[in-house]
Amino acid sequence: MDFNLQTLLIVCPLVFLSGFVDSVAGGGGLISIPAYVFAGLPVINAYGTNKFSAALGTCISSFKYFKSGHVHVKTALASGAGALIGAWLGSQLAMVMEERVLRYCLMVVLPVAGIFILCNRKFGENDDEHDQVKALYPKAFVIGLFLGAYDGFFGPGTGTFLIILFCLVLRLPLITSSGNAKVTNLASNIASAVAYVLGGKVLFWLGIPAACCTIAGNYLGAHLAIKNGAKIIKPIIVVVIVLLMIKIITEMF
Numbered sequence: 206m207d208f209n210l211q212t213l214l215i216v217c218p219l220v221f222l223s224g225f226v227d228s229v230a231g232g233g234g235l236i237s238i239p240a241y242v243f244a245g246l247p248v249i250n251a252y253g254t255n256k257f258s259a260a261l262g263t264c265i266s267s268f269k270y271f272k273s274g275h276v277h278v279k280t281a282l283a284s285g286a287g288a289l290i291g292a293w294l295g296s297q298l299a300m301v302m303e304e305r306v307l308r309y310c311l312m313v314v315l316p317v318a319g320i321f322i323l324c325n326r327k328f329g330e331n332d333d334e335h336d337q338v339k340a341l342y343p344k345a346f347v348i349g350l351f352l353g354a355y356d357g358f359f360g361p362g363t364g365t366f367l368i369i370l371f372c373l374v375l376r377l378p379l380i381t382s383s384g385n386a387k388v389t390n391l392a393s394n395i396a397s398a399v400a401y402v403l404g405g406k407v408l409f410w411l412g413i414p415a416a417c418c419t420i421a422g423n424y425l426g427a428h429l430a431i432k433n434g435a436k437i438i439k440p441i442i443v444v445v446i447v448l449l450m451i452k453i454i455t456e457m458f
Contacts, residue, residue, distance in 0.1 A: 208410045215244040216411060217418045220258060224422025228266035229430045230438055231364020231386055232445030233259065235452060237419075238361070246408070252360075253398075253406030254415065260394035262419030267391050269427035270384030277377055281385045283342040284349030284367075285392035291353025292393040296400065298358050312453060319446040341375050348374060349389050356393040362449045364390045365442055379435045387427075 219240035227233025234255065241251035270276050348370045356363040364386045371382035401407050430438055 209245075212244040212246070212411060213414060216240050216415055220255075220415045221418040221422040224259075224262040224266075224419035225426035226422075226441060226445065227259070227262070227364055227390075228269075228387065228423040228426030229383065230441035230445050231366070231368055231390070232362050232449065233262075233364070234361045235445065235448045246411075249406050250408055253401030253404070254408050254412040256394055256398040256401050257407045257409075257412040258416035258419045260391065260398040261416040262423040263387055263391040263394055265420045266423040266427040267384075267387040269424065270387055270431065273384075273431045275380050275384040275431060276388055277375075277381055277385055280341050280345040280371075280375055280377070281388040283345035284352075284371075284385065284389040287346040287349025287351075288353030288356070288389045288393040289396050291350040291355075292357040292396040294350075295354035295357025295359075296397070298354065312450070312457075315446050315450045315453075319443055319450075344374055345371075345385075349392070352389070353393040353396075356390070357397060361452065362445060363393065365445045365449075368438070368442065379438050380431065383430055383438055 220237045223233035223235075223237035223240070225233075226236060237255050237259065238251055241255055242248060246254065267276075271278075348367065352363055352367050352370070355366070367386035367389050368379070368382045371377045371385050372379060375382075375385075377385060398407075
């Protein structure tokens with residue numbers, strides 16, 4: 206597919222919004238993938254170009270969270286290592302397993318997660334003193350492994366699920382969970398982006414300007430999330446869950 210100004214005008218504003226949402230609560234792919242497809246890209250190029258731009262955007266939000274002290278570094282590294290492995294395994298699984306099976310599972314999990322967050326006012330209000338708890342590291346690795354596999358196999362909502370699990374399993378505060386999710390998602394995005402680049406599935410004439418817009422969205426979203434904390438993160442997580450539920454239902458029926 207050759208250079209097309211109309212495609213740029215469609216994709217760039219939407220990937221800016223995608224980067225903003227993703228940096229706060231995950232789920233940016235729910236906006237960016239449809240944007241690329243709507244602009245006329247073949248699905249495989251949409252996925253490849255999206256991963257390329259998303260990986261660069263996530264670099265910025267990860268650094269922003271890290272610089273502000275909202276990344277629990279040891280658990281983030283453990284989950285990031287798991288995500289690298291998981292993303293590769295998920296890609297292999299996608300070749301032998303139908304997505305329909307996973308969609309059925311998500312139709313049960315998503316409403317439960319949304320209701321839990323809405324009803325639990327103290328969700329994400331956890332203690333951040335975890336440096337000496339070694340049991341957290343294997344838990345973080347397993348979370349990264351499974352969500353990395355999900356990202357490689359299906360993708361949408363990975364960052365959102367990471368935030369929820371970091372809060373519930375590792376007992377990290379919501380803002381720190383969001384920071385850790387960015388680092389973990391960065392690992393899986395890089396693994397996928399490299400595979401797509403090597404496979405020739407990235408349209409750089411679109412991916413580079415899209416990455417600039419994604420970076421701007423990630424920067425702004427991370428800034429607002431760090432400044433406002435749970436006030437902005439919790440409602441956007443619920444919105445992402447609802448959007449993902451709508452996406453799954455429409456694709457199935």
